[in-house]
Amino acid sequence: MSFWERLLNAIGSAAGNVLSAVVEAVRTAFEGDPETRRKVAISVAIIALSAKMAKADGIVSEKEVQAFQDIFEFPQDQAKNVARLYNLARQDIAGYEAYAAKLSSLCISCAANCSVLEDVLDGLFHIAKADGLVHEKEMNFLRHIGQIFEMSDERFEQIAARHVSIGRDPYKVLGVLPSDDFPTIRRRYHVLVSENHPDRLISRGVPKEFHAIANERMAALNDAYATIEKERRAA
Numbered sequence: 384m385s386f387w388e389r390l391l392n393a394i395g396s397a398a399g400n401v402l403s404a405v406v407e408a409v410r411t412a413f414e415g416d417p418e419t420r421r422k423v424a425i426s427v428a429i430i431a432l433s434a435k436m437a438k439a440d441g442i443v444s445e446k447e448v449q450a451f452q453d454i455f456e457f458p459q460d461q462a463k464n465v466a467r468l469y470n471l472a473r474q475d476i477a478g479y480e481a482y483a484a485k486l487s488s489l490c491i492s493c494a495a496n497c498s499v500l501e502d503v504l505d506g507l508f509h510i511a512k513a514d515g516l517v518h519e520k521e522m523n524f525l526r527h528i529g530q531i532f533e534m535s536d537e538r539f540e541q542i543a544a545r546h547v548s549i550g551r552d553p554y555k556v557l558g559v560l561p562s563d564d565f566p567t568i569r570r571r572y573h574v575l576v577s578e579n580h581p582d583r584l585i586s587r588g589v590p591k592e593f594h595a596i597a598n599e600r601m602a603a604l605n606d607a608y609a610t611i612e613k614e615r616r617a618a
Contacts, residue, residue, distance in 0.1 A: 425499065428486045429506040430465070432528065434472035435479035436507060439524045450513035479524075483531040500532040501542060502584065505596045508546040517547060545603040553607035565615050572608045579604070 433451060487500060504525065511521040529539040544555040554561050557575065559568050577583070584597050
């Protein structure tokens, strides 16, 4: 049975219940298989939190739905099941804060600025910006999620900079300072490239469906580095 079949079977068994019941179904359906359970939980997190984000913004555009489908390559005959979970999360009276807090326990290192939770935030940003920009209510939602995930303001701004194209600061994208010399910037860039290699994502339990997010992240890093390199050469 495929990853998505197992995931959607767990969702189906909880249909009609509140989101907490879905979380419990995911936890028990993959008991004894922590790696798969982590993958499932990350997938459900993106579905549930993106639904909550759509509710916070008040508008669900076709482009946001398309962005959601870009991340989740599910079989067409399972589309209704995925939609059921999405709508369940959107209508659930439970606040997203409690769910985000539960999700933070997935962090492998149990430390601040967890890479797994950063992957989740990247997915949410991908959906939020689908209509051309990240709206103020969406940004506030995402910032609050970052706080619940115990991300530093600096790390959150670095993530946000990868997705906000207007006025994008290449130094912020790489997490460096304009005052840093170029060898320092180059070393930082290579570290980020290594950390975001697809193999690294797999090792920390990120589902293969999320690799589109990783490709987008790499493109932002490459663009930022190229911009700084060109700027330094011109100087």
